[in-house]
Amino acid sequence: MEPRRLALIRSGTAGQRRSVGSGYLIAPRLVLTARHVIEDKDTGSDWPQIQLRVGHPGEGGTVPAGATVVWKHPRGLDVALLLTHDTVEAPGGPVRWGRPVGKAPLPYEGLGFPLATADEEREVEYLRGELPLLSSGSRDLYVLDQRLAPDQRADGRKAWGGASGAAVFCEDHLVGVLIQDDQSYGNRRLRAFPAYAFVQDDGFDALIRQHADGPPQLVDIGASLPRARPPADRTPAEQDLEQSLWHFLRTPETCSFHARSLAHELGYQVPAGYAPSVADLMALFAGHRRALASLSGTLAPTATDDADRTRLTTLLTRARIAGLGSLLSLAEYERLVHLLNGICEERPTLLPRAAGESLRYACLPEALSRTQLSIDELGQVVEELESMSDSEQVPDGTPRVPALLRLAEYVAAAVGGDEAAELREWSTRVAGRAGIHPTALAERREDARQWAARQTSPVSRVVLELTGVPASTDERYVCRILVARQDGTHVALHESETVPRTPEEVAACLRAAVESAADEPGQGDHVPWVTVLVDRQGLHLAVDEWNPGAPNDIVPDLPIGAEFRMTLSCPDMSTLVATRDTHQRRRWRSGHPVPLVTDQSCATRSRLRVMLETSHRDATRVVVHGPREQRVLLLEVCLALGVPVVLWDRAAEGYGDATKLRQLEPVGTLAELPERVRVFRSKTFDSPSATATARPALVWEEESSHPKPESLQLRDPRKGVQVL
Incomplete structure (x- = not known):
């Protein structure tokens, strides 16, 4: 250069x-x-x-x-x-x-x-x-x-x-x-x-x-062969490893044979006259993180008695703790990546889902905290998981089961067939070489079988939390996404970095999360519902109109609100109004009486309050009409008094525009309202008369509050088990 x-x-x-x-x-x-x-x-x-x-x-x-x-x-x-x-x-x-x-x-x-x-x-x-x-x-x-x-x-x-x-x-x-x-x-x-x-x-x-x-x-x-360092330059851990290895190598000739074979296996250029010593073997360990595990594959068959097996297991464990080697040999790493590559390509959501269940309390790699795992991230994920154990009980004197083997067993249980047999054969071989007790591995395998036998609970909601970035020169937001299931469980989709995103980028992230959830086993034809968590100012964002772009070169683009059912939620209102949640639960349990449609008779906040506390005390739904400045005030009164469903036209200029919402039957069946809104958005998108068409916005608050991404620390801790 x-x-x-x-x-x-x-x-x-x-x-x-x-x-x-x-x-x-x-x-x-x-x-x-x-x-x-x-x-x-x-x-x-x-x-x-x-x-x-x-x-x-x-x-x-x-x-x-x-x-x-x-x-x-x-x-x-x-x-x-x-x-x-x-x-x-x-x-x-x-x-x-x-x-x-x-x-x-x-x-x-x-x-x-x-x-x-x-x-x-x-x-x-x-x-x-x-x-x-x-x-x-x-x-x-x-x-x-x-x-x-x-x-x-x-x-x-x-x-x-x-x-x-x-x-x-x-x-x-x-x-x-x-x-x-x-x-x-x-x-x-x-x-x-x-x-x-x-x-x-x-x-x-x-x-x-x-x-x-x-x-x-x-x-x-x-790559050239790494050069041996003088004994004085080696760390105490390296010196201890060198002494422990002599129990298995015993002679310079045996050491040279193993070192030459190992260098070839690791892909180094090996000169014809290369006669490595134990110092050269230590240099291989220092130059390639998989060298020691690869060497142990040839040493393990020579450990014929329990004492030798224990000695080799202890050597491998202490070396990994000292940072002198990895869990997997080069051949084991290549084999696992090859097996998972095809699975990841066909079922990109499986590995994150299996990891979330099998390693529930571990601090997972960022790539496994999202809905899909790409093939390009697979190798790095395997490397990160190598350093983790599952931290469950094992027979005395044997190492804990690596998290990677537990995940492999869960993936095998989910895919079945020949792929499952190959994955189980791989984990059995790795466990045998690393000294993992067969009973411990069998327990993890049975856990995986029971998990795969259970029906996966469908996704009920995809929750998007939006926070504006005031200092940004253009419109940008920090977004966090959570997937909530019908059985009450949920998982946050963590990104490798939290960066401000444009509306289009937020929409693309959201679409990826929804499509991944829709592809999960057990989801059937059910399309998840998207709930957007916003603050008071965010209630007026046209999030449903954000466009993630065309999904491919053939299918044209659509706004995100035309692709999926999308409603707004404002948890901040419960913080501002202590009685809001109580009123909201009462309204949901009232049997959904006649909705309130605002007109000039309740055009002020005080008049609307009277109606919501008397004739419409149990109303579940309010349709807000009128000029924009007035709608902003009336919307907040509705939310503060616990009205869980509020519909309005963000394009309306006054009461004369109320007829534009009639196409979506604003006072029709309540349960079908979000889907009617989605269909309306789809039909009116890019129409020639778009300026004369309503732009519906819908707040829909669940009877039980939505889980928020930042509230998941106890279930999905960012500090977890990462010890050998």
Whole structure:
């Protein structure tokens, strides 16, 4: 990596900068970057103005240059080449292109201009960390685990914004282009587009031949064997592990055999004359977290008596506590991810649901606290669960059952068939190698069977809590979502980060939660009801009109309130009016008498109060008409006096607009009112006479208060059991 080839890219129009990114000068005048850095995301066209500053401020200064897009990947992949208007030389030797191979993680590095470094001007950030090849995921992108990462920004903007386009290097070979961060991992993980996917494109190859000395040549790069450290540099835990291992290795020849086999298994490049010692074996443990568990797979069969088995189990447990190894060997990890991959693809809601039940009081990974688990998150979830136990009783002298095995048993019980048999075989093998008592595993397996045999309670409500962000320059909200079931249980859907979202982004999150709940076993044709928790000011938000966008390229978009039954709830009113809940329960139990439809005879708060405390003392429903300023006051009186269902037209200008609500039968059957409102919203959406159509808003307060996301700390604690 040559720092003087770094490029800061600013794109936009003649009057406004619209995009900032990074790049790398791969040949004289030729800059490699990410495609989205130089494209208008709304139109897909290139920005007309692209300005560069090539060089590193601390390595001889920078050179300004204009540039033009000369190549973009023909299949629309996120990579592009820029040609500078003037000659810009590429210092150092020619770029060497690499393709990481094997299984062992590779150290990587790069240079970029993330927003986190910005004060008045962007500063250079040295990116460095590890490229774990086994975490590539389903999109064939490299995963980059960043050693140092910025905190989340308070303004909601991405801290890594501007680093896109940075060249990624392993062993001084350019192996990819940084294209995005991964919000599932809290700024600690980035994604890069691999070089092997574009360097052999004819257009790319032709430009390299024209501006460089020759065509790009890809070289396979494997992780080098870690170097042994002197005994004095090893920690007491490492020294203790070394001494314990000699009980099983016994001779240098046996040690060398195991170390060579282990290095091959872990995916390192092993020289022909490699004759490793115990120090080299310890270096493998330090360089690869799965090395010790992988070695124990060959040592466990040699532990033929109870004393040796206990000794090996103790060794593995103490090593994990000291951070010298993982629960799973490399082969076990790969096998589990492979088995869960197909299950996750076909049933993305199953793993979060099974985790919520099997590990009810554990602090789950963020990805398992949502409704769906994507394949790309699967590997990281497995790694996070490896460090957790289920903390239930086990026979004396044996380790606790890992949480990961308990979850695997619950998933197996849910899927059944061949997949279940393979998962159970996997957990049995892992338990045997790790010294887990068969009785303890059998108990967890029986728990899983009983859970799977129970009918899942359908989801009754999806609860969305909205909080406005006053300091935001545009309309943004912090949202939290909870899924409530008919049996009274509920679970909060935790996000990896709490950031202000636009109305469209909130609607997209809500739709994902509702659709996931609708797909659960036992849900049938029942579509969950969406309740939006708001404060007094939020009662007038047109949340039902927020549009999450089209679900795909074929089906057109709809506002969220036209897709699902959506009603409002204002828990704050119960805090302001102590008697409100009592009145509300009385009205629900009254048998739903004739609703009150307001007119000019009850146009003031005092007149409405009299009616709600006399002739309509038990009314469950009020339909509010009149001018907007008047409706605001009357609505709050209704809620304060415990009226649980209130309907109004937020577009009405006066009493003359009352007829616009007649299509949805505002005083018809109460139980069907939310569905009639949804159908009305669907029919009137995007109609030519939209200005002459009602925009119904509906408050519906349940007899029992809705569970709130922040009230779940006792049931779903964020601090849970994470001990070995």
